[in-house]
Amino acid sequence: MSEMIATRDAYGKALLELGQENPRVVALDADLSGSTKTGMFGKEFPERFFNAGIAEANMVGMAAGLAAGGMIPFASTFAVFAAGRAFEQIRQSLAYPKMNVKVVATHGGITVGEDGGSHQSIEDLAIMRALPNMTVLCPADGPETEAAVRAAAAYDGPVFIRLGRSKVPVVFTEGCDFAIGRGATLRQGTDMTFITTGLMTAQALEAAAILAEENISARVVHLGSIKPLDVDLVLQAARETGAIVTAEEHSVIGGLGGAVCEVICEGYPVPVERVGLRDVFGQSGLAEELLAHYGLTPAHLVEAAERVMRRK
Amino acid sequence: MLKEETVRALEQTARQLRVEILKMLNTAKSGHTGGSLSAIDALTALYFHQMRHDPSNPKWEDRDRFVLSKGHAAPALYACLAEAGYFSRDDLKTLRRFGSHLQGHPDMNKTPGVEVCTGSLGQGLSQAVGLAIASKLAGRSARIYSLLGDGEVQEGQIWEATMAAAHFKLDNLCVILDHNGLQIDGEVEKVMNVGPLGPKFLSFNWHVLEVDGHDIQAICQALENADETEGRPTMIIARTVKGKGVPFFEHKASYHGVPPSDDELTRALEHLGHS
Numbered sequence: 001m002s003e004m005i006a007t008r009d010a011y012g013k014a015l016l017e018l019g020q021e022n023p024r025v026v027a028l029d030a031d032l033s034g035s036t037k038t039g040m041f042g043k044e045f046p047e048r049f050f051n052a053g054i055a056e057a058n059m060v061g062m063a064a065g066l067a068a069g070g071m072i073p074f075a076s077t078f079a080v081f082a083a084g085r086a087f088e089q090i091r092q093s094l095a096y097p098k099m100n101v102k103v104v105a106t107h108g109g110i111t112v113g114e115d116g117g118s119h120q121s122i123e124d125l126a127i128m129r130a131l132p133n134m135t136v137l138c139p140a141d142g143p144e145t146e147a148a149v150r151a152a153a154a155y156d157g158p159v160f161i162r163l164g165r166s167k168v169p170v171v172f173t174e175g176c177d178f179a180i181g182r183g184a185t186l187r188q189g190t191d192m193t194f195i196t197t198g199l200m201t202a203q204a205l206e207a208a209a210i211l212a213e214e215n216i217s218a219r220v221v222h223l224g225s226i227k228p229l230d231v232d233l234v235l236q237a238a239r240e241t242g243a244i245v246t247a248e249e250h251s252v253i254g255g256l257g258g259a260v261c262e263v264i265c266e267g268y269p270v271p272v273e274r275v276g277l278r279d280v281f282g283q284s285g286l287a288e289e290l291l292a293h294y295g296l297t298p299a300h301l302v303e304a305a306e307r308v309m310r311r312k
Numbered sequence: 313m314l315k316e317e318t319v320r321a322l323e324q325t326a327r328q329l330r331v332e333i334l335k336m337l338n339t340a341k342s343g344h345t346g347g348s349l350s351a352i353d354a355l356t357a358l359y360f361h362q363m364r365h366d367p368s369n370p371k372w373e374d375r376d377r378f379v380l381s382k383g384h385a386a387p388a389l390y391a392c393l394a395e396a397g398y399f400s401r402d403d404l405k406t407l408r409r410f411g412s413h414l415q416g417h418p419d420m421n422k423t424p425g426v427e428v429c430t431g432s433l434g435q436g437l438s439q440a441v442g443l444a445i446a447s448k449l450a451g452r453s454a455r456i457y458s459l460l461g462d463g464e465v466q467e468g469q470i471w472e473a474t475m476a477a478a479h480f481k482l483d484n485l486c487v488i489l490d491h492n493g494l495q496i497d498g499e500v501e502k503v504m505n506v507g508p509l510g511p512k513f514l515s516f517n518w519h520v521l522e523v524d525g526h527d528i529q530a531i532c533q534a535l536e537n538a539d540e541t542e543g544r545p546t547m548i549i550a551r552t553v554k555g556k557g558v559p560f561f562e563h564k565a566s567y568h569g570v571p572p573s574d575d576e577l578t579r580a581l582e583h584l585g586h587s
């Protein structure tokens with residue numbers, strides 16, 4: 001069993017380090033600094049930390065102003081309130097003017113658990129991806145989150161990073177590198193490819209191991225950068241393995257599955273199965289119960305792989 | 313003025329509901345303790361004295377309606393609904409469980425007696441405004457009630473709804489503000505000062521009352537006063553204590569979203585004279 005780290009904890013650590021390295025890094029939160037982990041930065045740099053109170057739209061607007069004034073703001077809240085409540089502020093004040101603001105949204109997806117469907121963002125990747133100028137990242141684990149946060153800080157422009165609440169298995173190594181727009185092949189395979197993001201990458205690696213026992217050679221491609229998407233890596237997988245299963249802790253509409261289908265339809269059509277929430281909201285329950293209920297376990301990925309291969 | 317024995321009976325109900333809240337949160341192992349306990353006296357006054365409603369007929373057209381704008385206090389609402397008879401008290405044990413009709417935040421499509429979906433702060437009051445307009449349009453005498461958090465009123469949408477309620481002269485709308493002085497990151501005044509609240513609502517042309525939010529007699533009188541107010545919505549600013557009723561939870565932001573452990577539950581029930 002590999003080590004377990006919540007991506008939001010890795011964010012807290014990376015943000016603190018960035019704060020130590022660069023005095024222009026500032027952080028904002030909306031009354032959730034203990035949960036989003038910006039509190040670690042706030043404790044060390046109280047003069048560079050701004051709690052907007054429960055006022056997400058204003059938080060994003062203030063971040064835009066801080067960026068226009070030369071700062072590098074990281075603004076955090078839960079994904080539903082970031083991408084949802086502050087959507088038009090993100091559109092008009094960040095994406096449209098290419099403002100150098102990083103929106104780091106924690107508690108993405110259904111693994112939020114008991115709080116229920118009102119708090120489980122299943123559409124944030126889709127709506128953020130639809131915005132021109134926006135970069136959308138969804139790291140798989142703790143080490144990749146640290147690298148992604150650093151890459152976002154180094155990049156001049158708006159970035160949305162989706163993180164999770166619960167601890168997830170580590171698949172990358174500490175100090176791994178991350179490039180916006182580049183994916184990673186985590187397991188070679190020839191019969192089909194899992195293209196995954198966020199915590200589904202660890203599930204796909206488990207599924208690939210199960211398939212290997214059935215003599216099916218599954219490739220695992222992780223896309224921590226949803227936008228820009230690593231088009232070459234996706235088309236290469238389509239050409240070389242001829243069948244794709246996408247998997248995300250998100251609606252199958254408009255997120256990773258949507259993005260991959262767009263690329264494959266235009267570039268190299270092969271059968272695709274999308275694993276994700278099938279146009280439904282989440283509900284209360286334990287993270288594991290919900291992953292099972294919505295079909296996001298290694299067993300479900302194995303079934304999807306078998307289905308897609310029958311369509312080859 | 314309520315009769316002394318009426319007040320005593322309501323206080324007894326509130327004490328019982330505190331027990332239910334603590335038990336269900338302990339069983340669920342997650343959920344919001346502090347803000348459920350600060351709100352329960354106001355909810356008791358609403359559900360067991362003020363509001364006209366019929367638990368055997370939750371969709372009765374002429375009922376008064378309640379919107380829990382601070383949806384995270386769902387345990388307080390569920391305790392009232394079970395006590396009133398909308399569903400079995402046994403259901404409270406399923407709070408936040410997979411498959412339960414008692415979701416982490418109120419869901420109108422799952423729970424009998426829940427009027428709208430809330431949980432994202434700042435949105436409930438606008439829905440209450442809409443309900444109040446609908447009640448007037450339909451020629452009903454039914455009144456609309458809502459409960460807000462004092463951190464929640466930092467949301468800009470709250471002030472948009474506040475403006476609209478006065479503009480439309482919604483004297484059938486009565487809102488209680490659970491002024492417990494705390495939000496998640498600490499004291500409301502220190503996180504993002506939104507005060508002074510009374511003068512703000514007054515300047516938005518509301519009828520404003522201030523009461524001790526744990527004095528059931530005072531709450532009921534304020535609700536009656538709101539009934540008699542014409543041409544303006546009423547805001548009852550209820551001074552409350554987060555975690556009220558359990559000394560070791562009182563005035564603590566750290567118990568905002570933390571349920572009582574087994575040991576804390578035992579000690580809390582002792583304090584409430586329940587074993």
Ligand SMILES: Cc1ncc(C[n+]2csc(CCOP(=O)(O)OP(=O)(O)O)c2C)c(N)n1
Nearest residue numbers: 031347431432433461462463464494495496
């Ligand atoms: C739009 C939105 N932002 C953030 C949250 C997360 N959240 C839940 S409760 C809470 C604090 C609420 O404080 P307050 O309104 O004072 O409630 P109370 O003290 O009565 O519990 C926050 C920030 C939310 N539910 N909705």
Ligand SMILES: [Mg+2]
Nearest residue numbers: 462463494495
């Ligand atoms: Mg409060």
